[in-house]
Amino acid sequence: MSMIIRVGAGVIFSGLFFYVVSLVGKGKLLLKYSLLWLCLCVVALLSVCFPELIYRISGCIGFISPSNFAFLVAVVLLLMISLSLSIAISRLVTACKNLTQRIAILENENDVLRNQQS
Amino acid sequence: MWIVGVLMDDMLRVLVIIPAYNEQANIVQTVSSVVEAGYDYVVVNDGSTDKTLSICRQHGFNVLDLPQNLGIGGAVQAGHKYALRHDYDIDVQVDGDGQHDPSYIGNLIEPIIDGADLTIGSRFAVPTEGFQSTFLRRVGIRWLSGWLRLFTGKTIKDPTSGFRACGKKAIDLFCRDYPDDYPEPESIAAALKTGLSVVEVPVLMRERQGGVSSISGFSSIYYMIKVSLAISMACFVYRKAAH
Numbered sequence: 001m002s003m004i005i006r007v008g009a010g011v012i013f014s015g016l017f018f019y020v021v022s023l024v025g026k027g028k029l030l031l032k033y034s035l036l037w038l039c040l041c042v043v044a045l046l047s048v049c050f051p052e053l054i055y056r057i058s059g060c061i062g063f064i065s066p067s068n069f070a071f072l073v074a075v076v077l078l079l080m081i082s083l084s085l086s087i088a089i090s091r092l093v094t095a096c097k098n099l100t101q102r103i104a105i106l107e108n109e110n111d112v113l114r115n116q117q118s
Numbered sequence: 119m120w121i122v123g124v125l126m127d128d129m130l131r132v133l134v135i136i137p138a139y140n141e142q143a144n145i146v147q148t149v150s151s152v153v154e155a156g157y158d159y160v161v162v163n164d165g166s167t168d169k170t171l172s173i174c175r176q177h178g179f180n181v182l183d184l185p186q187n188l189g190i191g192g193a194v195q196a197g198h199k200y201a202l203r204h205d206y207d208i209d210v211q212v213d214g215d216g217q218h219d220p221s222y223i224g225n226l227i228e229p230i231i232d233g234a235d236l237t238i239g240s241r242f243a244v245p246t247e248g249f250q251s252t253f254l255r256r257v258g259i260r261w262l263s264g265w266l267r268l269f270t271g272k273t274i275k276d277p278t279s280g281f282r283a284c285g286k287k288a289i290d291l292f293c294r295d296y297p298d299d300y301p302e303p304e305s306i307a308a309a310l311k312t313g314l315s316v317v318e319v320p321v322l323m324r325e326r327q328g329g330v331s332s333i334s335g336f337s338s339i340y341y342m343i344k345v346s347l348a349i350s351m352a353c354f355v356y357r358k359a360a361h
Contacts, residue, residue, distance in 0.1 A: 093298075096186070097188055097192050097195075097298070100184050100185060100186050100188055100192070100196075101182075101184065101188070101192065101195065101196040101199055102199075103184075103185055104162070104182040104183055104184045104185070104196055105182060105196065105199060105200055105203060107182075107183060108160075108180070108181065108182050108183075108200070
């Protein structure tokens with residue numbers, strides 16, 4: 001890995017790391033959903049700082065090129081992030097549905113009571 | 119028989135759930151025929167964008183007004199939750215588009231009084247009478263029926279029918295968990311897998327008197343795939359839950 005790529009990638013990923021942390025700090029991102037992103041940054045920074053580690057691991061597993069290994073790790077992490085987003089959306093949809101139904105039922109009872117009073 | 123029916127009606131409280139999404143053309147007719155038949159009812163307005171809600175308010179109908187469109191599953195589930203909250207023994211789903219004839223409600227709830235948990239109003243139990251749907255739809259329905267039999271071992275000839283009645287156990291189950299879109303076949307699988315008894319009752323259906331079907335064109339392909347998958351998933355999930 002050339003020095004320029006290492007420095008460039010290092011800057012980008014530390015930037016992303018601090019951006020995610022600041023989003024959590026401002027309350028725009030829940031800590032829960034930031035963990036996978038922070039994990040991604042840490043893994044990327046580790047491989048930028050210690051590329052020998054990546055070479056060693058990918059060689060042990062049997063990858064022809066360390067970049068293949070790096071791509072695989074990146075894809076897996078991104079897939080995990082997408083799946084976690086789908087899970088989060090599903091929970092929101094269910095919560096939203098329950099609230100919508102509850103509002104309708106309470107409003108109906110409210111109307112009935114108001115009609116009884118008047 | 120008639121007298122027995124009346125006595126039963128006195129003891130058991132029956133609610134008719136009328137899900138309505140943009141049904142301004144049919145809703146008054148549907149509700150009046152249910153009221154004439156002598157049942158409690160609740161219209162579930164599923165975030166309609168036409169005048170369905172204002173028409174209901176004008177006529178003083180009992181309405182659950184969902185502030186957001188949830189799809190047929192969410193609307194019907196809201197009705198089940200209403201039934202549970204107001205302690206009804208049986209609830210009957212009658213679609214707001216006028217396809218379902220309320221004079222069959224008695225036939226639908228009779229097996230439930232006798233101990234069944236879920237009854238399905240079936241177009242095909244009596245052949246070649248009433249509205250039978252188009253050829254392609256019948257092929258689709260046949261497929262789903264076979265799929266359901268494969269996974270549950272039970273033959274339901276008309277699994278897509280939205281004309282259904284639920285006893286207390288089924289109401290409980292559907293309040294906890296009910297599919298969002300195209301819920302009917304999937305919920306039958308869930309009911310069968312949790313050990314509820316499902317009975318089919320012959321009914322005549324009319325052609326819809328207004329509005330458009332939710333299933334046509336490409337969405338019918340999505341429909342078949344989604345529902346087939348959902349039936350198999352339901353069997354897997356509920357079998358696990360039972361153990």
